Amino acid sequence: MNWKILLGLVICYFIYLIVGGIIFMIVEGNYDAQKCEETTHTIENIIFEVDMNKSAIPITSLLDLTQKIASASPIRRMLKEISNAEKYGFIFDFTTMTSTCVNNWHFEASVFFAGTVVTTIGYGHLYPKSHLGRAICIIYALIGIPLFTIMFTGLGGKIAGLVLKLETRINGKATRTWVSKVLLITVISLMYAVLCLLIPSILFVSFEPWSYEDALYYSFISITTIGFGDIVAGTDPSTKYIPIYRIMVYFWILFGMAFMATVMSLISNFFKETGKKGKKRIQNRRNVVPKQKDEVDGEEFETEAALDDGNRTKEDENNLYIKECS
Amino acid sequence: MNWKILLGLVICYFIYLIVGGIIFMIVEGNYDAQKCEETTHTIENIIFEVDMNKSAIPITSLLDLTQEISNAEKYGFIFDFTTMTSTCVNNWHFEASVFFAGTVVTTIGYGHLYPKSHLGRAICIIYALIGIPLFTIMFTGLGGKIAGLVLKLETRINGKATRTWVSKVLLITVISLMYAVLCLLIPSILFVSFEPWSYEDALYYSFISITTIGFGDIVAGTDPSTKYIPIYRIMVYFWILFGMAFMATVMSLISNFFKETGKKGKKRIQNRRNVVPKQKDEVDGEEFETEAALDDGNRTKEDENNLYIKECS
Numbered sequence: 001m002n003w004k005i006l007l008g009l010v011i012c013y014f015i016y017l018i019v020g021g022i023i024f025m026i027v028e029g030n031y032d033a034q035k036c037e038e039t040t041h042t043i044e045n046i047i048f049e050v051d052m053n054k055s056a057i058p059i060t061s062l063l064d065l066t067q068k069i070a071s072a073s074p075i076r077r078m079l080k081e082i083s084n085a086e087k088y089g090f091i092f093d094f095t096t097m098t099s100t101c102v103n104n105w106h107f108e109a110s111v112f113f114a115g116t117v118v119t120t121i122g123y124g125h126l127y128p129k130s131h132l133g134r135a136i137c138i139i140y141a142l143i144g145i146p147l148f149t150i151m152f153t154g155l156g157g158k159i160a161g162l163v164l165k166l167e168t169r170i171n172g173k174a175t176r177t178w179v180s181k182v183l184l185i186t187v188i189s190l191m192y193a194v195l196c197l198l199i200p201s202i203l204f205v206s207f208e209p210w211s212y213e214d215a216l217y218y219s220f221i222s223i224t225t226i227g228f229g230d231i232v233a234g235t236d237p238s239t240k241y242i243p244i245y246r247i248m249v250y251f252w253i254l255f256g257m258a259f260m261a262t263v264m265s266l267i268s269n270f271f272k273e274t275g276k277k278g279k280k281r282i283q284n285r286r287n288v289v290p291k292q293k294d295e296v297d298g299e300e301f302e303t304e305a306a307l308d309d310g311n312r313t314k315e316d317e318n319n320l321y322i323k324e325c326s
Numbered sequence: 327m328n329w330k331i332l333l334g335l336v337i338c339y340f341i342y343l344i345v346g347g348i349i350f351m352i353v354e355g356n357y358d359a360q361k362c363e364e365t366t367h368t369i370e371n372i373i374f375e376v377d378m379n380k381s382a383i384p385i386t387s388l389l390d391l392t393q394e395i396s397n398a399e400k401y402g403f404i405f406d407f408t409t410m411t412s413t414c415v416n417n418w419h420f421e422a423s424v425f426f427a428g429t430v431v432t433t434i435g436y437g438h439l440y441p442k443s444h445l446g447r448a449i450c451i452i453y454a455l456i457g458i459p460l461f462t463i464m465f466t467g468l469g470g471k472i473a474g475l476v477l478k479l480e481t482r483i484n485g486k487a488t489r490t491w492v493s494k495v496l497l498i499t500v501i502s503l504m505y506a507v508l509c510l511l512i513p514s515i516l517f518v519s520f521e522p523w524s525y526e527d528a529l530y531y532s533f534i535s536i537t538t539i540g541f542g543d544i545v546a547g548t549d550p551s552t553k554y555i556p557i558y559r560i561m562v563y564f565w566i567l568f569g570m571a572f573m574a575t576v577m578s579l580i581s582n583f584f585k586e587t588g589k590k591g592k593k594r595i596q597n598r599r600n601v602v603p604k605q606k607d608e609v610d611g612e613e614f615e616t617e618a619a620l621d622d623g624n625r626t627k628e629d630e631n632n633l634y635i636k637e638c639s
Binding site: 079083094116117120121122123124127129131134137138141145146213217220221224225226227228229230264 | 392396429430433434435436437440442444447450451454458459526530533534537538539540541542543577
């Protein structure tokens with residue numbers, strides 16, 4: 001996969017997110033607004049039942065009502081309604097006894113939601129509730145997840161190729177010893193932790209009302225795509241976020257997952273080489289030395305010295321190409 | 327990867343889930359119970375402030391009350407307004423904790439349960455660092471075996487050693503349909519009988535889980551008014567494992583065929599020397615006993631290598 005195709009895929013990915021954001025913003029935004037409106041009427045009806053001239057809700061009246069009506073007392077009904085309607089953006093102010101409907105599906109939030117789908121992080125702070133929205137979500141995922149996976153594994157493969165080239169230039173020797181492989185994996189994993197977890201967490205602390213531990217925890221849970229949703233970037237109601245912040249978060253997720261794919265690719269590549277069958281395969285392999293600077297599976301290898309050692313053939317280069325597997 | 331290693335990994339996986347469940351049950355269960363206890367005292371203080379002789383709740387106190395209740399719900403705090411008493415429910419019972427451990431290592435991460443204590447979060451991170459690779463190696467290995475079986479079966483049915491473009495597309499389509507039926511349509515029918523869901527809910531839940539998106543708006547085994555039999559939860563675990571393995575199978579076949587039919591793939595196949603294993607050797611864990619399939623000159627050790635699904639994320 002050459003850099004042009006990769007860039008094209010990255011651009012496609014961001015366009016796909018924006019298109020998805022617009023679709024969900026319209027479909028789910030309307031659905032939630034409608035549901036919130038319904039709840040507003042329901043709550044108004046309940047309040048109407050209660051004698052609001054007194055600035056308090058009498059418990060005896062509640063108990064009377066529970067004896068007369070099978071359903072719950074007005075207060076309990078009201079609280080239940082409020083609780084159920086929170087996901088539609090319904091907010092009730094007990095001091096003024098009035099409600100508002102907040103639009104959770106504004107553009108940035110909808111695009112971010114689309115991102116949680118295609119990355120499979122799936123925080124769940126926002127999710128489709130309408131039948132139409134769910135159906136669209138499924139189709140959106142069926143297209144978007146493979147698109148995203150091909151892109152980030154392709155990116156991860158390029159990074160792995162660069163890492164190996166750099167290591168060969170530094171190391172000099174064409175053959176890698178067991179020790180140097182472990183060292184390489186360790187160094188790359190530490191770089192990964194620093195670049196994708198430790199440093200972004202510092203940035204999160206400045207943009208979000210989080211402690212550094214919160215930010216680290218959030219970074220880890222997101223990059224692994226576990227995505228509990230207990231903490232989500234860009235969702236604090238009392239914080240003003242600049243647009244560039246959200247864009248940085250997208251790139252961080254993309255880069256973090258690509259880098260994770262790089263680490264996994266290197267580990268599995270070395271694991272295969274050092275395994276019993278791998279050693280046997282290397283012994284049995286004929287020398288294949290590309291005579292020209294050919295593109296092998298999209299990875300251009302310009303250092304012919306690295307290829308001359310007899311231990312690395314086209315198959316090794318193929319192994320660097322990370323295959324999309326799930 | 328032979329079947330013995332795979333079975334060993336599956337057993338390891340379930341042991342790992344159980345151990346994780348026990349750890350989280352203790353750590354997070356205690357933390358939540360402690361937090362719920364604190365809220366109980368806070369609520370009692372608020373109620374005590376209210377002049378109960380007037381038998382009415384001032385609105386401002388109601389506001390405090392509802393806010394405390396809302397904040398403490400995640401700790402298992404439940405308040406009954408009729409009796410004005412509270413209870414603390416343990417969300418981290420054994421089955422729920424094991425299920426939580428499952429949401430971590432599969433990366434589904436529903437979020438219906440999540441660690442709130444510092445210790446619990448630290449343990450969760452370490453648990454994920456070990457468990458996610460363990461689970462991924464296992465389900466991709468399983469997916470690779472299934473892919474190998476599928477290709478062997480297809481070769482026997484098809485007869486011809488070379489696969490045409492049409493037969494590849496047909497194979498992918500058939501396998502994808504089987505995947506949809508086995509992992510989405512049929513399990514959804516079972517979900518409808520075990521859960522208070524509609525069939526559409528069940529389908530939606532199945533898809534969101536198997537893709538590991540896992541919003542958490544719907545989660546199996548969490549309906550408070552349903553009694554679940556133990557075998558049900560075990561079935562859910564196997565379904566998730568099988569569903570993800572089968573997804574890996576489909577992806578492996580697609581990427582395998584994609585590589586073969588791509589421009590470079592065709593060039594590679596042309597340039598390849600014939601390598602025919604003379605004995606029934608185990609190539610990367612995939613035992614290929616049908617030598618006819620290997621004789622066509624178009625499939626070499628590299629093609630067999632491609633069937634071995636490399637763990638990539």
